[in-house]
Amino acid sequence: MDSDLYLYNTLSRKKEQFQPINPPFAGMYVCGPTVYGDPHLGHARPAITFDIVFRYLQHLGYKVRYVRNITDVGHLVADLDEGDDKIARKAQLEQLEPMEIAQYYADRYFIYMDALNVKRPSIEPRASGHMIEQILMVKQILDAGYAYEVNGSVYFDVEKYSKTHEYGKLSGRVLEDLISNTRSLEGQEEKRHPADFALWKKAQPEHIMRWPSPWSDGFPGWHLECSAMSTKYLGEYFDIHGGGMDLLFPHHESEIAQCQAAIGHESVKYWMHNNMITIQGQKMGKSLGNFITLDEFFTGKHASLEQAYSPMTIRFFILQAHYRSTLDFSNEALQAAEKGLKKLMTASETLNKLVPSEATAPDSGISELVNSIYSAMNDDFNSPIVMANLFEGVRMINSVADKKETISKADLALLKNIFNTFLFDILGLKNEKTNDQPELLDGLMQLVLAIRQKSRETKDWGTSDQIRDGLQKLHITVKDGKEGSSWNIE
């Protein structure tokens, strides 16, 4: 099963043809959220990026197993002296089990990702549910001689590993630089080498999340869960591993080392990384305190938001940039996205009402449109180009509706197919209008517009405008065309 799909592999820093290991199956692992805070705009980017990858691979006919983890381990420290871990504080103050906090935010994550029309992955494993696998992997690495135990903690021996393997190949780092640049942090004295990282950490008394292990009551190292769970569900060698660029080092670098040490070979064929969302040129992130939660976007309740932005506006906004570029947030950009989305959705409604003619005139090249959309997707998931092409389709649709152009039956079917396939199925955008009683509303509107038409015929503009303005207040726009008036819910 050969495909024309090319994707950018961070490991080689080149676009490579996608050739799955076991076609028609495709395995994909993406680093999911750490559930100790409300999901924000930054969470939406990888979720949507890899949602597109998931959807497109399925569209191409692959049987995709998409695994995205939930990190619910090791970040909840009850020590209130340092940091601003409000969740731990909350857990302690309200006498909550830490897992209650994790559950709460995991649920929140699902709700908001559903709102963004992000498909649920095939498997969403939790780190806390895979202690056995993680402990087993630590043992494997110890047995292989690439780890050592100190006081109940186990560390990965980066120095030894780097003698026979290239630690830093993914992020382009050199070990010597890592030595000289690593800060001396508390608790590092146990490590033989500053670049070593924890596979298992003995829990300090204040650490409230802990599990028994052969070495100590403690918790697994940050990088371990992904290696253990990807191996469990996707095997020792799988196709795609994705995540945010900020995870490149040390997280993914360490995953590579862990798998190499435990299994004896690398586990990932293609590494994909989405770029960050910035706010005034700076990364939007938890640590910087400049993030805006999805809930705040949807409700408009945040000081830097001029209005509320719907889930699909956010999705459109994100898809209008290529996933490997930074994307700068601003009200202006969001408002542009909102208008663009509306234009696209209105056109998709118009499309369903279009009447075909004998031929397409002028010959506007709808099949070329299809080709260039596929080329764009195949070129490392270039969603902005896909959208630009869809807007070309919008122009055609509106021109036909305006009777300035005509479209053949075959071309119309083709155009409908493109919109259904790409706009809705692959880009995953959807019409957000809600209408529970379409017949009732339609009947009412026909009546109201008939009355207005009468007033227009007698040039009673006062009544005519009163009706139109009144409807506008209810977010129903009336458009007067050559063949009577039409209406639209905003």
Add this chain to the structure above:
RNA sequence: GGUUUCGUGGCCGAGUGGCUAGGCAGCGGUCUGCAAAACCGUCCACAGCGGUUCGACUCCGCUCGAAACCUCCA
């Protein structure tokens, strides 16, 4: 300091060695009772300086500027 990546018009954002990105906003026009929407036309670019080339926004070098990672973070 090291690693990685950028610098495109009023805003957001694609792309290419010579030929239109696209969206939003602006301007002019068509349509309309007036609008709205739509369509047509149009203005505004490729950080700076060198080099390669018949030709560079696109390749190379330097300068300036910005970001991410090196510590939990999507």
